[in-house]
Amino acid sequence: MARKTKEEAAKTRKEIIDAARRVFHKHGVVRSTLEKIAKEAGVTRGAIYWYFKNKTELFFAMREDVIETMLVPVDQLLLTNQFADPLDAIEASLNEFFRVLQECPVVRELFEIMISRCEYVDEFSRVQEEVGRPAQEFLEKMVRIYQLAATKGRMRKDLDPLVMARDTWAFTSGLLYRLVSCQLGQGLYTEIAGMIQAHIALRRA
Structure with a gap:
């Protein structure tokens, strides 16, 4: 070359x-x-x-190139302490995540590839754990923010921060899968903000 x-x-x-x-x-x-x-x-x-070196390395480079587009604005809302109420930070970050997913075709293409166009077999059989790393990091962030919300008295006292973090992780993952895996999910975009608001409202003190 x-x-x-x-x-x-x-x-x-x-x-x-x-x-x-x-x-x-x-x-x-x-x-x-x-x-x-x-x-x-x-x-x-x-x-x-x-x-x-190979297609696997190229796949990961493609993923990291796009993930940064999404994570930077989401993390800015979630981790920069610009909200007095940590639950407001979670709500804003989830809304931003789905806004980017809806408005950025490149981001949407990436998630469609990872969810419905990547068979984790052959040379990709060992990379599924790495592909799931951003989701695991998302869960860890949720745990920290929910714990902060509990410490500040912003969350209902009868709720466990770890359980709530896992619930939000499952809620977000399920909604993401529905939006990118089939056309039936497209109508959900108009309802996402309300769904997120209701999800967080159930946790507020």
Whole structure:
């Protein structure tokens, strides 16, 4: 591969990642080949190997590239202490999560790939735990914020912060799955804010 400037190399790497996301979304991860991705990106297969060892590494790079788009604004609401009531932070962060999912096609494509277009077999049989890491980190964040809400007296005293965190994790995961796994979920977008508000209201002191 010809020597490139740092900026050119970064641009080519990003183009390969974007092409991989489109190919994974169209064909499914198992049926996607590096040849298809190279053709989509307008590069050679050798160029892909310059940046990524294999399809698995490329898959993770694609995921991390998009996840950051979503996590930065969500974490800013959840973790920056801009809300006096931690439950308000949870409500705002959940609304932001689903707003980005609805308004950003790239983010939606990623979740569609991970939920319904990735068969965790063959070379992907060992990566399912890593794919689920953001969900586990989300749960850990929820536990911390619910514990803070309990400490501040913002949450009902009869509720266990750990149980409430797991409930919010299950609520969010279930809604996400419904929205991206079938067209029947599309109508839910108009109801999400109300569902989140009711979910959090049940916890308020």
